[in-house]
Amino acid sequence: MACLVEMSKVSKSFGGSKAVDGVSLRLMPGAVHALMGENGAGKSTLMKILAGVHQPDAGDLFRDGQKVSFETPREALEAGISTVFQELSLLANLTIAENMFLGREPVTRFGTVDRKRIRRETRKALAVLGLELNPDTLVSELSIAERQFVEIAHGIKADASVFILDEPTAALNAADVEIMNAQIRRLRAEGKAVVYISHRMDEIFGICDTVTVLKDGKLIATRHLSGMTPDSLIAMMVGRELQDLFPPRGQSSSEAVLALEDFRIDPGSKPLSLHVNKGEIVALAGLEGQGQQQLLRSLAGMYHLSTGTASITGKALPLPAPKAAGIRQLQARKVGFVPEDRKEEGLFLGLSIVDNIAIGLSSVHAELSIAHDYQQKIAETISSMNIKASGASSPVGALSGGNQQKVLLGRYLVAGLDMLLIEEPTRGVDIGAKTEIYKLLRRFANNGGAVLVLSRETIELIGLCDRIYVVHGKTIVAELPAKTATEHQILNAALSA
Amino acid sequence: MSAIVKHAFLQRLLRVPPAYLVFVILLVTLWIARPHMLNANIMGIFIRQVAPLGVLVLAQLLVMRVKSIDLSGGGIILLVNYFISSGIFPGATIPFYIGLSLATGIMIGLFNGWMIGKRRVSAVIVTLAVNIILVGFVQYLSSGKPPGDVPSYLNEIYNIKWGPVPAPVLFWFVLTVIMALFLSKTVYGRYVTAVGENPEAAHFSGVPVERTVILAHTLAGFIAAVAALVQTASIAVGSVRVGLDLPIMAVAATILGGVVFGRGEGGVWGPFFGVLSFALLFVVMTTFGIDDPGKLIAQGLIILLAATFYGMRTTKSN
């Protein structure tokens, strides 16, 4: 049987790191193809290449045996490849019908958009999915599930034969999941190829035919699911030796720096308790988007629905933390928040290394006090952190990813804090810089600091941390000592919750 | 290697505020066309004319450093001028006038800052609206006619000269030095730089972003009131039109001086020379017989060209 789409030895890098490395994939008609891998294994990047969002650095795409390349999502859709991403791409201010036909609206003889026709065809496409939505409903009024169905209908209407569903069920309740699965089976029965990305084992085994496992951007294997068990699949996803990347663990005391009691991320989530002791590095692990980041950001005031009690070195931290002053409130309690997005939220790319580090020292002072240069301190930091740059006054934007990350970390390490809340400490950083960053964090802990860290790389959390909390469904579902934890264990804990 | 040096040199050249270049070109033009104009006394008088603009530019550059803009300066100048010239405060002393003016400027600036920083309303709309409210209000109070005379001692102060240096020019210079020190030596100056470069990152570094913006606007209102006092002293009479075009000229001079929304490469002295360039430009245009409309066109083109210059640079770096 001829395959509908073939991706051959596709590679894509962002900055220095390879997100997808020589991966090949064949999609057959009438089959649901699961794409599995840990967080950050390259699944989403691979699918975004297929959908025309990213262009591959190397490798080829074939559509029905013809070599193709997609510059935009539109071109991919026109070639019959439809995508439903986690982050939705519909325009909320337009109606369902307008979204369905945007970019190639039919017009009447008078040059008017043929609303009758787009309404009719939209209703038809929705009916194929068994949906009874009014085509004139604004997308902003739809539930997330309905939006996803509209995106699928968009693909059906465009006569797509390949559907990419990137965690379509992550935000759905059980009833909607059932409907979604029925739709997927229907697409298969019509001879379409479906790529299905999900972390829910029961779904994978329930509706998928084949599975491709990725790890660190590389292809591990493609197998028929009939010959596999959930355990053997997890083993394929994990299977890696702990490398000698990590510094030895230290001695933690029993003196709590951060303690959360009866803490809820939002009123609808289950309460959780958590504590981080002096000298300890603690991880928030789990599948992507299960609330790890919301938990951390609630403390900094970015989510203000949190309730419960929080205390830092015994003193209460008012919840919910205020939006504008949340960071400063933490800072006043000697806690630093290191954001994930280095370029947007972390660094001043146009400013010098000195400025980037000094702002953390300056910002604890009142506006009208004299700003110091902190030359001595910053020079020491730059040399002790081994930041490689042509000079302390060179702009941070010109540094490599690893050195940028060190500058960001340096801002918080130099400020003499008691605790760090860190998102993704090594995102987009090469292996050498990773080791150095792990050492810096461990040194901070050994000197009496406490660290709460989240990462998409479970292996990093196991190697770096002392204790691991597994987060799922906006609450903590397990607590494990990192020393004996395995990726398998963590994945299991998250998936069985 | 030489290519890199050349590139770096070009980069550096691009970082020089256009104001310095324009200033030199105008100076040379004047020197060739009207050499007799280049004498300390004549230049002193011309530069004295732009002193109010120069002061107002200090306000504009501050708000533009935090990615905002203030177009309400014209209204503040008009209101202060009305306070002093209308005689509604009979027997008022200089300290009273100064205090009232500065307090008014601070209040208006605080309001602007609150709307822009806290309510996040478009800065252009807020300050333009505030401007027309103030203008309408003053014109109503004075029934559209010039209110009256300014106490003569204000004008006497304005006319003081030390050697060839007129008092207002010295005053402007001193204020500029203070602003330069303020921005380079205080923690607030660091906040301004941080917010201008990346408000998100500033927030995550513990900079109180909203407060920084509000304070910038409050200070801008204060400085606008100072500019209003200088302007009122300079014309010595009440007016319902005085200073209405100053805010836009201040925007032009600031951009020309290398300070554009969030980027402060021109520092405080770039815009200072931007104002001097304007002074020279007016001299040159006047000597070549170009009238006010021509000056309007020049202002518009300067803003457009300077903004394009920076706009293209940001596209390149992305």
Place this chain on the structure above:
Amino acid sequence: MLPMLLAIGIAVFLGIRTDQFLGSENIFNLIAQAMPLIITAIGQMFVVLVGGLDLSVGSLISFTTAILALDAPGYVTIPAVFLFAALIGISNGLVITRLNVHPIIATLAMQYVILGITRILRPVSGGTVPDIVIDSIAGSFLGIPMPVFWGLLVILVAWKLLHGSRFGLHLFAIGGGVANSTPDAARNFGVADKRNILLAYVACSCFAALAGVFLAGRIVSGDPNVGLLFELDAITAVAVGGTQLSGGIGSLQGTVIGALVLALLSNGMNLTNVSPFIQTAIKGGLLLLVVGLQTRKKIGL
């Protein structure tokens, strides 16, 4: 809905408070008074929909009256007016989409350039505009004054452009993306965003020129100051009409009603002898109020 009620409220209030308001003369006068603002506000709406703003329309209106009052035949000046308007729109659009200049700065600069040119053409008000322009506004057809037909025609054209064509739909799509901080969203659907944004600025300028033609017919001369602050009134009208300044949401009827609210307000204030200076201040306050009610995510221009 709210602006509609506001308009009715003002009308009822004026009907009760003043004798003149409900007279047919005042009603027709009101339409004629409101027309330039309605036209300008409709044009402004095109750029507001894509998250932009055009501050140059006031100057462009003055400029248009100045051109029409030149000593030249109407068949030259009238097409010339729209040609210039299109050129101004194109250059606004190019500077914004290609040279990456903020719309407010680009159009603010343009405002001054046009103002300067206008003052060179016509330092003080004067001159006469072609008869055809005057007749098309002062006259009547089938007993109905011409401004009514102007209004119908303009609304029809604008309706066609905004709600009856691919162009209009694409403007909504682009604005929806911009307002959601995903400016690429519309492009991903295959919408030519830069070209459509440019065309929005052209449309805005052309509507402003049309308003200028109408005004010229009413004042029968060229006036360098007649368009002063028109851009702010237009923005106020658009915002009162429920269009989001962040882009993507708005309707033609809302804008028309918004402009009517403003016109009724002016008419009422004139009838109740409110000083014109206070009127300016009140309009400024209204702008502050309606824009202040629309909150944004980011601080800035």
